[in-house]
Amino acid sequence: xxxxxxxxxxxxxxxxxxxxxxxxxxxxxxxxxxxxxxxxxxxxxxxxxxxxxxxxxxxxxxxxxxxxxxxxxxxxxxxxxxxxxxxxxxxxxxxxxxxxxxxxxxxxxxxxxxxxxxxxxxxxxxxxxxxxxxxxxxxxxxxxxxxxxxxxxxxxxx
Amino acid sequence: xxxxxxxxxxxxxxxxxxxxxxxxxxxxxxxxxxxxxxxxxxxxxxxxxxxxxxxxxxxxxxxxxxxxxxxxxxxxxxxxxxxxxxxxxxxxxxxxxxxxxxxxxxxxxxxxxxxxxxxxxxxxxxxxxxxxxxxxxxxxxxxxxxxxxxxxxxxxxxxxxxxxxxxxxxxxxxxxxxxxxxxxxxxxxxxxxxxxxxxxxxxxxxxxxxxxxxxxxxxxxxxxxxxxxxxxxxxxxxxxxxxxxxxxxxxxxxxxxxxxxxxxxxxxxxxxxxxxxxxxxxxxxxxxxxxxxxxxxxxxxxxxxxxxxxxxxxxxxxxxxxxxxxxxxxxxxxxxxxxxxxxxxxxxx
Numbered sequence: 001x002x003x004x005x006x007x008x009x010x011x012x013x014x015x016x017x018x019x020x021x022x023x024x025x026x027x028x029x030x031x032x033x034x035x036x037x038x039x040x041x042x043x044x045x046x047x048x049x050x051x052x053x054x055x056x057x058x059x060x061x062x063x064x065x066x067x068x069x070x071x072x073x074x075x076x077x078x079x080x081x082x083x084x085x086x087x088x089x090x091x092x093x094x095x096x097x098x099x100x101x102x103x104x105x106x107x108x109x110x111x112x113x114x115x116x117x118x119x120x121x122x123x124x125x126x127x128x129x130x131x132x133x134x135x136x137x138x139x140x141x142x143x144x145x146x147x148x149x150x151x152x153x154x155x156x157x158x
Numbered sequence: 159x160x161x162x163x164x165x166x167x168x169x170x171x172x173x174x175x176x177x178x179x180x181x182x183x184x185x186x187x188x189x190x191x192x193x194x195x196x197x198x199x200x201x202x203x204x205x206x207x208x209x210x211x212x213x214x215x216x217x218x219x220x221x222x223x224x225x226x227x228x229x230x231x232x233x234x235x236x237x238x239x240x241x242x243x244x245x246x247x248x249x250x251x252x253x254x255x256x257x258x259x260x261x262x263x264x265x266x267x268x269x270x271x272x273x274x275x276x277x278x279x280x281x282x283x284x285x286x287x288x289x290x291x292x293x294x295x296x297x298x299x300x301x302x303x304x305x306x307x308x309x310x311x312x313x314x315x316x317x318x319x320x321x322x323x324x325x326x327x328x329x330x331x332x333x334x335x336x337x338x339x340x341x342x343x344x345x346x347x348x349x350x351x352x353x354x355x356x357x358x359x360x361x362x363x364x365x366x367x368x369x370x371x372x373x374x375x376x377x378x379x380x381x382x383x384x385x386x387x388x389x390x391x392x393x394x395x396x397x398x399x400x401x402x403x404x405x406x407x408x409x410x411x412x413x414x415x416x417x418x419x420x421x422x423x424x425x426x427x428x429x430x431x432x433x434x435x436x437x438x439x440x441x442x443x444x445x446x447x448x449x450x451x452x453x454x455x456x457x458x459x460x461x462x463x464x465x466x467x468x469x470x471x472x473x474x475x476x477x478x479x480x481x482x483x484x485x486x487x488x489x490x491x492x493x494x495x496x497x498x499x500x501x502x503x504x505x506x507x
Contacts (some may be wrong), residue, residue, distance in 0.1 A: 025237040025238070026240035026244030045260065057257075064222055066287045066315065068226045069291060084300040091295065097243040129272065
């Protein structure tokens, strides 16, 4: 029910301010969908469950990209037959977004995992994230969003 | 001029509508999901990263799952697929950094210690899923087999998480994998574990409930939801939700028996593993299922009650049996309320 409301309001917003649906989907809708995730992760980590917070945030992304893409595609295949078609326009921005996601994931792994120590064969059970690493991740997120919005609107423009 | 005004109004209305939808999800999540997860972590004594993967992940992926479902019924992927990837950018970039910054500010230290293995596992599986996704969309359509493959990746993921949990993760074989905080909290519930071995565990646990520290936190999960609602200030309501969560907690306590067998990473729980495993029967699994369904049901009903009772304080929703904020009932156990710590409910403090 809420999802219907979100899709309805997003379509309304897209029709009004005149940006691409993919742009809005990748920034606004995903931000809205991640707000509960963010809040639950922060409340969990404030209560001391840092591992649970991290695992929840990223595990939900695994669910998102497997079940969240796979199940609707299955339903769509059953309902409409054939396959779930993706717009060529949308495909281009999807590729762009995939590259950005890969970059952010690599950045996250580089920040959160002790890469140099593992390369030196010191496998540790715990890892630490320092404040500069967190700020770097934040900057990476802002940069990825900015790059996506600008490039996607440019691709859509002509 | 009129057109501009109309479009501006529509934009505002749609923004407010979006914000309201997201706020409703926030209420559900923060008031009910996180306490539920805390109870699960403490009562079932599963490591917190497992709880995070299974419960938190499903709870927080639910909005997008529903969004994608609705988009699939409309046979358009223009909104849902970018939303999936964009939320991945947020989840990898924004959430960890915010968590670290908040926690570092709270502890006034410059770093936060985490277990490395869950991060490796999740990141690997995410990249695996992303590669499958790329393979699926490269020809401009997601076919039946490709969708099935994506679902299969998830099955493999859950299977490997459960497998590593049972066998023990590569880095946690030597010592408990939980961090110090959850170890401390699970040692609280370890004080209860001998009680489970008695034949009528539930009655015994119920009689012990008001004095035990681990239950007080679980009852505060309900009392935080009731204290956040403006309509439920009376002590009878609070004790009602208290007794309700007591039955919840006894359910989860008795169902934790069925999980102690796999719980090899716990060093303290070893002596009751041997003693509890003969008592295992299928009934506990149904209790766990019942608990999960109850939590899901409360996900739906409690926020509706919350919103309705905050708008109309005099209105009492009839026929609601979830034990939530606004069901007044006679007080069976008002004198023996545990001294519960208030659950810190983040932004609604």
